[in-house]
Amino acid sequence: MTSQAAHATQQAQSVRQDRPCPAVPPGTTIGFIGAGNMAGAIVRGAVAAGLTQGQGAARLLVTSPHGSAAALAGELAGQGVEHVAQAQDLVHASDVVVLGVKPTIVPVVFEQLREELAERRALVVSLAAGLTLARLEEMLPEGARVVRAMPNVAAAVGASMTALAASSRASEEDLALVEGLMAAVGRTARIAEKDFSAFVGLAGSSPAFVFTFIEALARAGVLAGIPKAQAVDIVTQAVLGSALTVQADAGAEDGRTPTDLVDAVCSPGGTTVAGLVAMERAGFSNAVIEGVRATVARDHELGA
Ligand SMILES: NC(=O)C1=CN([C@@H]2O[C@H](COP(=O)(O)OP(=O)(O)OC[C@H]3O[C@@H](n4cnc5c(N)ncnc54)[C@H](OP(=O)(O)O)[C@@H]3O)[C@@H](O)[C@H]2O)C=CC1
């Protein structure tokens, strides 16, 4: 395991301690096609959450063409994760097939595995941006059961916000199974499928927006004379603390809204209001809203 992956796993374990251990039906075999950022995070999260241990342990299979699946299985050797060289063999052995490939590769994979998917009738789980349940069903053999899941990169530290929606042929048990799997990497929410594109803007893609904000804030710190590493550390804690404050207030009886919280920081004639007005003059809120609008539009394009 790389030191980065080890650190991510350690972080994920500490975040996970606050949540109940997720569950999937005993003995379920889950096959992952693709083992990159997202599938890798889910597999690591499932292992860290204990899904592959004890009585009724799940079996996790991984496959990919250029070595990422073999590397993942090597990293998690002896922990219930197996590398399968051929995707066809993986489908034959799986109750659930998770597609962890880029949206443009999904049709290619479905075409390659058409026969096996028709025979095995596994539950298909797509992580792909853009591809709607209707589009996925069109590409799959008649009668396929499909669940869409939209996690985010914070899955790597057990803090994803994952949306879920099921096709009409998928059962409540199917959806609950995917919910159990995705609970290993963070929180889940069942949402109407029509809202998936907006969800991508708010949670699937938004970590990149927040990372950019953190970077910009830290750079401003460097401009003011603080060393970069220290600036990043300071900003990260400030952003984390702000998010936790919003979350705590949202759960409280007389909880304040984000607008109330802004007002609570802005002393009349003080530093914050001066900064905020300057940021809005430069188009801060509009930039964020336009960014989300472009994300939603691109999600629609990918599904067309
Ligand atoms: N990254 C993110 O933050 C998020 C991603 N998603 C979705 O998750 C999906 C995966 O994204 P991400 O994990 O970032 O992608 P990565 O590029 O990190 O991983 C893609 C994986 O696909 C594999 N792959 C490529 N071609 C094939 C093929 N023909 N057959 C089987 N496997 C193949 C690659 O294997 P190898 O390297 O061995 O070639 C690799 O393991 C996407 O659909 C994306 O929309 C959803 C939410 C957030």
Ligand SMILES: O=C(O)[C@@H]1CCC=N1
């Ligand atoms: O940009 C992408 O395609 C993926 C989907 C959500 C986050 N990243």
